[in-house]
């Protein structure tokens with residue numbers, strides 16, 4: 001008998017109704033889980049709530065877990081995370097299934113953030129595609145690969161709305177808009193979870209970080225959040241809800257304090273809102289040591305905070321072992337009820353049931369599938385396509401781009417021939433050696449490598465404070481960071497430039513400068529790269545700035561001195577090939593920003609859907625809302641992105657301008673490709689209501705259409721507007737609309753809009 005069938009027989013004898021129960025819906029699941037729980041001791045139930053890290057892999061928090069295998073054997077572990085490969089997972093699953101008293105399989109989690117082995121652009125980049133089909137397809141590939149590596153459960157999507165680019169984790173999210181963020185959140189969940197969680201190539205999604213983590217004060221990582229209910233409901237909560245509505249099986253608490261109570265101990269958040277209002281039936285896992293960190297928040301010792309977290313609605317404790325070490329005592333002392341333990345245990349077991357693990361704990365563990373499924377040519381092609389679609393052209397003076405294939409290029413910059421940084425900040429399984437660098441991509445695309453003269457030009461940063469931290473956290477090797485003296489590197493770059501027709505400068509951030517624990521107070525290009533850029537611009541040759549970075553940057557000097565700017569984020573495995581295609585015009589860029597790029601840090605938070613104030617800015621009146629030293633507007637607004645061609649968008653024409661009740665209006669926009677290249681425009685629809693019961697955003701995104709057009713061609717795009725698009729949260733948190741005048745704005749970004757107005761009444 002094969003080992004796998006032995007296990008099945010073993011489980012089948014333990015769980016008699018298994019075969020039938022596994023696919024028999026809610027009642028069957030209830031019956032199965034209740035039957036199992038009757039056999040479980042209190043210790044075993046608590047064990048299911050414990051989620052340690054696995055051994056020997058990347059540690060994603062301040063401390064690794066200890067003695068994990070012993071604990072699995074003793075029934076003290078419900079799941080393990082941060083491990084992958086069938087061999088490593090089989091080892092742990094074998095212990096759970098063969099050596100623990102009740103043979104309950106583990107659930108295996110992993111941070112699969114923008115791909116598993118085939119690495120896609122960072123999520124912020126992917127969001128700039130404004131293409132939920134592509135994003136869903138990317139998540140599908142990630143799920144296929146991760147599941148083939150034995151993973152059941154991925155800690156993604158990260159759906160935290162963020163308006164502060166100092167926060168490094170903006171790289172992991174979809175930007176500042178709740179409406180677009182919700183569409184993307186749902187698409188990612190669909191991609192991961194596929195048709196059925198019992199299919200071998202699906203994984204359970206874990207939506208994170210619940211809630212409001214993106215609003216940490218000052219953009220400083222792990223900081224506190226204080227927010228009015230209206231702001232929360234209107235702008236920050238929708239993407240979490242959308243991801244759960246799309247069927248996400250689990251959700252992760254956030255680290256932050258939220259109006260005086262950290263999320264992990266917040267009963268209102270985890271029970272009243274999540275369970276009662278939203279009807280969520282999956283399980284809640286804490287973030288990494290977020291349970292024990294409640295003590296640092298000031299809520300008491302480990303026993304007190306563990307009890308509080310459980311009672312608030314946290315079901316599983318990631319790494320801190322507060323549940324494992326203290327919940328039994330709390331039950332004995334009457335501080336925690338058996339009902340609380342049972343609730344959490346049931347939800348964790350249900351997740352395993354939904355994932356098909358009771359039927360076959362080895363469902364996803366399959367060496368052959370792992371061998372066959374990773375970085376296939378089709379996946380890599382998709383990674384390249386997503387990367388191309390994610391790039392945002394921010395400037396293109398005198399049609400500097402696309403580059404002519406006959407021109408000689410000086411390719412300069414510390415990120416031009418770099419694999420790790422192009423892969424992005426949140427990659428565990430991806431192999432950086434598989435990443436195509438920009439230099440390789442250009443060499444390949446140019447056909448004749450003598451056309452590309454490379455010089456590194458500078459280090460990523462020489463800021464002593466930052467370098468010292470990077471060395472302390474093992475992100476840079478100890479010792480002097482420079483490969484050569486900086487003047488020498490710049491000289492070499494200038495020599496390359498002297499032989500070239502055009503300079504391509506690849507500058508920005510290393511992967512460790514964005515993502516978790518990577519807040520920055522100055523979000524400009526680091527000084528040593530900036531000096532290099534000044535020297536290159538001073539040559540008088542056109543400079544194309546290719547940005548590799550994980551957040552919006554402040555680029556006022558670059559915007560006024562570089563001939564062209566292409567934002568490429570961290571493009572993933574195929575990043576370099578995709579960049580080369582775009583630079584040479586094989587793909588005409590179509591990405592649109594999903595986060596505003598501030599003019600300076602002093603403007604932050606700067607976001608498109610802000611309020612009007614009582615004194616809206618008027619250049620002729622000092623006593624209006626403004627800075628004396630800088631404009632109010634961001635350098636590049638939300639929704640912005642150019643193309644090698646040009647488009648014109650007509651003003652919206654409305655089929656009716658007076659509506660009542662549930663009627664619908666249709667806004668039509670004619671978009672024309674007025675330039676020389678075929679290209680894609682994303683026509684955006686924003687709605688504003690100048691007079692309402694409460695103050696409203698100046699505009700809110702409510703629709704978009706991507707249109708591909710050959711030169712000289714036009715198309716009409718139609719947006720159907722319904723009363724749902726007019727709704728917002730009122731004082732008592734009712735989601736409803738106020739009758740009145742609405743301004744319908746359409747255009748290629750949130751700033752350059754044209755408008756038409758209509759009057760909508762509730763009744764006759």
Ligand code: BGC
Pocket residue numbers: 060061111155208287288516
């Ligand atoms: C992060 C989460 C991540 C978890 C597990 C935490 O530090 O905040 O996003 O899923 O670690 O790696």
